[in-house]
Amino acid sequence: MRPAEENQMRTRFVLLTLSAALATSAGATRYPLSLTDDLGRKVTVKAEPARIVSVLPSNTETLCAIGACAKLVGVDDYSDFPAQVTKLPKVGGLYDSNVEKIVSLRPDLVIVSKYGKLAEQLGQLGVPTVAVNPETYADVFSKTTLLGKIVNREAQAKALNIQMQRDIAKVEILTRNAVRKPTAYFEIDPTPYSIGPNSFMGVLLTKAGARNVIPASLGDFPKVDPELIVKQNPQLILGTDLKTASARPGWKSITAVKTGKVIDIPKELNTILGRPGPRLPQALRGLAKIVHPELFR
The missing domain is CATH 3.40.50.1980 (Nitrogenase molybdenum iron protein domain)
Incomplete structure (x- = not known):
């Protein structure tokens, strides 16, 4: 190899090494x-x-x-x-x-x-x-x-966020064009406590193709008056079972109860739904399958 070519090779190597080092340092957290x-x-x-x-x-x-x-x-x-x-x-x-x-x-x-x-x-x-x-x-x-x-x-966190958003978008593509979007009441505790539309679980419910009957004005995780649910008359009730819902005063008149659309959430899915973390896409997909099973056959 000629001296000039050797110098060029050495220069390229130095530049590549420097670029890699700069890229690494740019993505690294600086402490304190x-x-x-x-x-x-x-x-x-x-x-x-x-x-x-x-x-x-x-x-x-x-x-x-x-x-x-x-x-x-x-x-x-x-x-x-x-x-x-x-x-x-x-x-x-x-x-x-x-x-x-x-x-x-x-x-x-x-x-x-x-x-x-x-x-x-x-x-x-x-x-x-x-x-x-x-x-x-x-x-x-x-x-x-x-x-x-x-x-x-930081780089791994950015990659995770991008992947979560992609996986969530895949589900939204299906639910966005659903023929019907049922009104829904989601119960997280038999007191009863529910989810507001602006809570992270409320956002998932909307993305799953349902319309939350709980007003945003009540907050993100409100304790609700059972009579409000009767008045809102949801087409779908999630988070409890048909026997429990039917036993509540006035609830037999609710459309979801009359049609049997009262679905308890499986334990594993319920756990994931309650955690605002990296399994958000799995939580959404699981919820969407319950709200719109016809889209996942």
Whole structure:
């Protein structure tokens, strides 16, 4: 090889190496990282977390989905997906977290909820916390991005968001052109509590091709008056069974009850539906199959 050609080859190699390095650094989180968490606190993550405790199942799932599962050293009692997190130490629930257990795991970051007093308790013990609390449909994507930034997995978080949106769009293509879009009441608790149209579950119900009978003015997860459901007369009732619905005063007159369109949600699907995380597309598909089974034959 001639000296000139050798120099050109060397120059190209240096440029390619430099470009790769720049691309990598551009996608990497720079620490210390300062942010405002969902408790409204100014928080600084000093370095890339290596030992994380997650106390919300949705955050646990997101961390694993963006390639940070190996960083988890403990999770809440309800985190059960993916399967590998079931082998991790359990630290209690949202309102009964075992603070001593969490501290014993020596986390360099605990990702908490904005509810409860865990952040305050751990703060007094010098344990770093960040409150990340996805609640709305949009939050699923923005909190995925935030978690990606916190754990230095921004590229993976972006890819996950894109894939989720693509999978959701595939279902929407089917349901958007459904001949009928039944009015629906979704019960999440027999008290009864339901879902408003602007909650993340309410958005999924609409995307599944149904029309929510709960007014947005009642909030995202309102306790509802059973008489309101009678008045709204939904064509479809989800989240309870026909026997239970029929036994309620006045409910036998509801169209959904008269036609037998009262469907309890399978346990696994119900769990996924309640988690604003990376399995949102699966939740939507499962719900759409119930609302419009004719579209998935």
